[in-house]
Amino acid sequence: MEELDLDEMRATYDRPTGKSVIRLIERLEQAEQDCVKLRNRLDAMRRQRDGYRHHARVAPAVAQPEVNSVEELDQLPVGSVVRGGEYDLVGEKIRHSPYPPHWCTIGEEVEAYERDLLPARVLYRPEVES
Numbered sequence: 001m002e003e004l005d006l007d008e009m010r011a012t013y014d015r016p017t018g019k020s021v022i023r024l025i026e027r028l029e030q031a032e033q034d035c036v037k038l039r040n041r042l043d044a045m046r047r048q049r050d051g052y053r054h055h056a057r058v059a060p061a062v063a064q065p066e067v068n069s070v071e072e073l074d075q076l077p078v079g080s081v082v083r084g085g086e087y088d089l090v091g092e093k094i095r096h097s098p099y100p101p102h103w104c105t106i107g108e109e110v111e112a113y114e115r116d117l118l119p120a121r122v123l124y125r126p127e128v129e130s
Contacts, residue, residue, distance in 0.1 A: 055123075064121045070114045073103065077128045081106070084120030091117045 067073055067082060076082070076093055078101045083090045095101040103114055 064123065067120045067122060068118060070118070073114050073117065073120070076122065077126055079124075079126040080122060081124040082117055082120035083123050085117045087116070089117055090123070091120075 067076070067084075073082070073093075078093050078095045080093045081090065090106045091103045092106055093101055093103055103117060
């Protein structure tokens with residue numbers, strides 16, 4: 001059996017052609033453009049996150065009602081946002097039809113019950129149409 005000459009094979013297959021070099025350069029340029037787009041999107045998301053954090057820190061300084069019971073939480077309209085509880089959670093009252101409204105935490109990987117949000121400050125209360 002004839003032995004393979006790996007050096008000769010490498011020389012044959014590693015020799016770039018003009019078309020393959022152009023294709024590789026085009027792919028590299030596209031990858032660089034995609035990288036810039038992703039970096040810009042990430043920067044925008046970080047700015048948005050920082051804005052939310054700023055508003056969440058500043059919001060309690062503004063005169064906002066405090067909620068101390070589950071009954072008071074239940075009276076808030078869907079779309080309301082509160083912050084509070086032992087873990088300083090931010091929660092939003094949402095509704096998924098056909099289920100009744102419930103509270104979910106925002107930006108946390110924690111499932112929270114109403115009692116976990118208490119006592120809380122109301123950060124946002126939507127206008128309720130009469």
